[in-house]
Amino acid sequence: SVQLEMKALWDEFNQLGTEMIVTKAGRRMFPTFQVKIFGMDPMADYMLLMDFVPVDDKRYRQLPSPLGRYAFHSSSWLVAGKADPATPGRVHYHPDSPAKGAQWMKQIVSFDKLKLTNNLLDDNGHIILNSMHRYQPRFHVVYVDPRKDSEKYAEENFKTFVFEETRFTAVTAYQNHRITQLKIASNPFAKGFRDCDPEDWPRNHRPGALPLMSAFARSRNPVSSPAHQ
């Protein structure tokens, strides 16, 4: 069985409609997909990997702003037509693969090396996604079968876990300002854009900035839900 880490944070993003940046060079996900794993054979070898499947066959489009200004995006999405042709369905193997069950279970497994790109010609092995499309991350565990004819047992040596709260829309720039603010509030690497951190205030204060999105800090919840399998 598998338990999603930082579920409370994922839930908070999911409630607003999670967006993940895709760039030509590749961008990490935030939150990072991390899991705790239980019930493996400690002595057996496993491969851990992720892939991303389209949630629907739609292309999205931002709701036109009544102000006619680019400066503020709404949180509403319009369906803009059928999805673009599917991208090469790449897979990301966790770099520690293969490893023993004991190794995987003894600490949180983090996919922080996984990067998303919109470059169809990417040759860095990153996950290729279409911007303005919705995706569902999937987590797969493959038991490395030591038997000679292991190919015949592929079905039973394979297990997939899906956490619906990790769904997101791929974007090249954030569309929903509340998503931006929650990323700034919760991602350590975006600390430079925070305005209400009491520690470094008013030294870091920049006029005209938006208030801190503190919902994350208020609603932490250590309980994770089981995976929909």
Place this chain on the structure above:
Amino acid sequence: SVQLEMKALWDEFNQLGTEMIVTKAGRRMFPTFQVKIFGMDPMADYMLLMDFVPVDDKRYRQLPSPLGRYAFHSSSWLVAGKADPATPGRVHYHPDSPAKGAQWMKQIVSFDKLKLTNNLLDDNGHIILNSMHRYQPRFHVVYVDPRKDSEKYAEENFKTFVFEETRFTAVTAYQNHRITQLKIASNPFAKGFRDCDPEDWPRNHRPGALPLMSAFARSRNPVSSPAHQ
């Protein structure tokens, strides 16, 4: 067979008498111990590890300076007596261990996570060494024998490689100023102490500093010697 990377740099340090800093928290080696490996079974599993053995049973001592000043260290060492009691003989497994021969051979294997400490009570798994003692790094390759009674074949599944040019004296502060200068000249992380880099000059110039040790740049040599085995 195994080939030492950056042999020219190691030679240059060795000629001056290599020193490696040891700290309580643990300090990386520079140069980093890196090797290219040939002749493994691509499909077999191997563990790669290093350990450090005393070169002799002596404790060293800096030659007293004729100036009576701490500010300048000589390049000469005196024997100061018998070695201190041996430290716990720890080993450092390369973090990618175990891995297939194909994986190890397809790129340079770098021990850049290895750290040296003088803290006898270290609980970070670092290599514990006595300051003012000389050490010889050793590199070991262990074939992971799939046979049930693999312990009986430990001897033949084990191979050790020694590069004498990687010998060094463990120190808590550099003793030979020429070693300091060569470290500054060749370690990217010490760039802040360089004075003769034409790129950033004179912006970075600090008065009273010593000239750049450019021997490394002058004497690069891509040919590595075979290991003394």
Place this chain on the structure above:
DNA sequence: TTCTTGTCACCTAGGTGTTAATAT
């Protein structure tokens, strides 16, 4: 006096959203 420790400025390396310019 010699050796060790802790703090520091200055780097490398790379992950953020912002912004202005460009593409579609």
Place this chain on the structure above:
DNA sequence: ATATTAACACCTAGGTGACAAGAA
């Protein structure tokens, strides 16, 4: 008008030797 790109300031994270203070 909307979507994408590239350069940028500002962070995290951590590897350097210098230096002053302390320990032996």
